[in-house]
Amino acid sequence: MIKTTYSEEELLELLRKKSESGFKYLYNHYSGALYGVIFRIVQSKEYTEEIIQDVFVKIWNSIHQYDVVKGRFYTWMINIARNTAIDYLKSKSFQNELKNQSLPDFVYNSTELSTTNKSSDFIGFTDVLCNLESDKREMIDLAYYQGYTQSEISEKLKIPLGTIKTKMRTALVKLKDLLKDYK
Incomplete structure (x- = not known):
């Protein structure tokens, strides 16, 4: 079998x-x-x-x-x-x-x-992303779906690179928590 x-x-x-x-x-x-x-x-x-x-x-x-x-x-x-x-x-x-x-x-x-x-x-990943706040969803979208580097996101949004790195980390931690709950 x-x-x-x-x-x-x-x-x-x-x-x-x-x-x-x-x-x-x-x-x-x-x-x-x-x-x-x-x-x-x-x-x-x-x-x-x-x-x-x-x-x-x-x-x-x-x-x-x-x-x-x-x-x-x-x-x-x-x-x-x-x-x-x-x-x-x-x-x-x-x-x-x-x-x-x-x-x-x-x-x-x-x-x-x-x-x-x-x-x-x-797998319903879009549904999980919809549960993120809009600023966190934007970070994930720019980095993982549109292929921007953190430096490019910083330039595009006119936000300091350190702030982008912090926001990205926060977004990924929140996404990880959402994925744990999604199982």
Whole structure:
């Protein structure tokens, strides 16, 4: 009999053993959420599909670096997805490609984004974010969905960097508390 659900510990063990069934389970259960995170940053299905492949290869190849003491597995994967998407946007090849595109090919489509975001948010993360105060939600949105660094957020909002760092930490602590209650 093939097991259809795994605990986080079982999944991690399978991935460390380079189990194909563990990877399939990982992809089937987490690709939608990671796709949503990446799409919010790059705002293009084509680029998101390219990046999601890189993200799962990175997870597969660096699973031994995950430390359960430092945080949850899901959070670790989101950080890999976020960082990979931001790195992609900052890459020279992407910047050159943007210069060569006609404007209509890269215009932001809010209808497409909202549709994709709803379908990929099967874990209800958007509902959790709605429980944050607006300033904390803005910090999370700018950093994790739009790909801004803390320095860039400081410049954009015209708030000192130290204040941004404090607000970001407060927002993440509050989000962590909300996620604990959400289980």
